[in-house]
Amino acid sequence: MSSLTVTDVTKSYGATPVLTGVDLHVPEGSFTALLGPSGCGKTTLLRLVAGFDDPDRGTVDVGGRLVAGPGRSVAARRRHIGFVPQEGGLFPHLSVAGNVAFGLPRRQRRDAGRVASLLELVGLDAALAQRSPHQLSGGQQQRVALARALAPAPSLVLLDEPFSSLDASLREETRQAVADALTAAGATAVLVTHDQAEALSMADQVAVLRGGRLVQLADPRTLYRSPQDLDVATFVGESVVLDADVRAGRAHSALGVLDLERTCPDGPVRVLLRPEQLRLGPSAGAGPRARVRGVDFFGHDARVRLELSSGMAFSARLEGWDLPAVGDDVTVGVLGAALPFPGDAVRSGVGRVPAST
Numbered sequence: 001m002s003s004l005t006v007t008d009v010t011k012s013y014g015a016t017p018v019l020t021g022v023d024l025h026v027p028e029g030s031f032t033a034l035l036g037p038s039g040c041g042k043t044t045l046l047r048l049v050a051g052f053d054d055p056d057r058g059t060v061d062v063g064g065r066l067v068a069g070p071g072r073s074v075a076a077r078r079r080h081i082g083f084v085p086q087e088g089g090l091f092p093h094l095s096v097a098g099n100v101a102f103g104l105p106r107r108q109r110r111d112a113g114r115v116a117s118l119l120e121l122v123g124l125d126a127a128l129a130q131r132s133p134h135q136l137s138g139g140q141q142q143r144v145a146l147a148r149a150l151a152p153a154p155s156l157v158l159l160d161e162p163f164s165s166l167d168a169s170l171r172e173e174t175r176q177a178v179a180d181a182l183t184a185a186g187a188t189a190v191l192v193t194h195d196q197a198e199a200l201s202m203a204d205q206v207a208v209l210r211g212g213r214l215v216q217l218a219d220p221r222t223l224y225r226s227p228q229d230l231d232v233a234t235f236v237g238e239s240v241v242l243d244a245d246v247r248a249g250r251a252h253s254a255l256g257v258l259d260l261e262r263t264c265p266d267g268p269v270r271v272l273l274r275p276e277q278l279r280l281g282p283s284a285g286a287g288p289r290a291r292v293r294g295v296d297f298f299g300h301d302a303r304v305r306l307e308l309s310s311g312m313a314f315s316a317r318l319e320g321w322d323l324p325a326v327g328d329d330v331t332v333g334v335l336g337a338a339l340p341f342p343g344d345a346v347r348s349g350v351g352r353v354p355a356s357t
Ligand SMILES: Nc1ncnc2c1ncn2[C@@H]1O[C@H](COP(=O)(O)OP(=O)(O)OP(=O)(O)O)[C@@H](O)[C@H]1O
Pocket: 013, 018, 036, 037, 038, 039, 040, 041, 042, 043, 044, 045, 194
């Protein structure tokens, strides 16, 4: 397996810039997720790396070998890159074993042991080897597609939204199987997704793309806890954004006086909390009082929608055992510190919680 280095990659279709000055380094043996909203250029970047298209400017380097750049474009089939497309792209007329064997060098195609070990690597029972793709679940098909992509021991594996067509329970299970197989193979992998939970749970590092630019590259915890701006914050998770006034290093806000995650000059600021930092107490307790306006119960946890007497609405994320009822009055406490964004203009004093889950 090899590292991947993308330097200053720019691509336009007609007059429309799709990628602008993208720099990305994926260390050997690591897993990077490209995360961003629809149309931000994720798939285009993957296609330029795979060799399905060429950048207008910049370079792509796989394991120290320049595969795309000024005057150079190595053909896709010579880049030693495995590709797992959205729907798996299995050959319908070949068996599972035939599909996996297709990825092997010609002289190894009849090696049943090699095919069996690849199926084992992706967590599939060898008994499935003679089935046709249409006799498999969507999750099993994706695993076969990964086994086929890993078969030639590629330098790099690219996965383009491979779980998007799977239903929720199968998606979780398949993600885990794919992540385990990639780790076991020591693969360098890049996954395209618009699902923040998928990116945060699977990847070693997450590259957030917005409008064709890479706006932040960080490990999942850093990205979630220290997003570079409020747009990234709300894209990677639910947020409570408050207007506040910093005095002597603490933020005075509608949810009380908050400690800050990093130093911030005195003055108006917007601060970020995550809904799971909020704790609710009895209405007679200390802290700002709020009324419960709604409870969205998910089983293991719940989103409790709250409103202060000022009309400010926000949500807390609580474990599902001991939840308040709609109409209850509660007090709100804050765990940990808030993240300040001094550059963001103070708006109307109303907190917001995006609907993204
Ligand atoms: N071959 C092409 N010709 C013209 N425009 C294109 C082409 N490929 C992509 N685009 C445009 O480039 C932009 C980025 O597309 P891309 O598929 O890379 O986005 P994405 O982030 O992967 O989105 P999604 O999550 O919806 O797949 C879009 O506006 C798309 O319409």
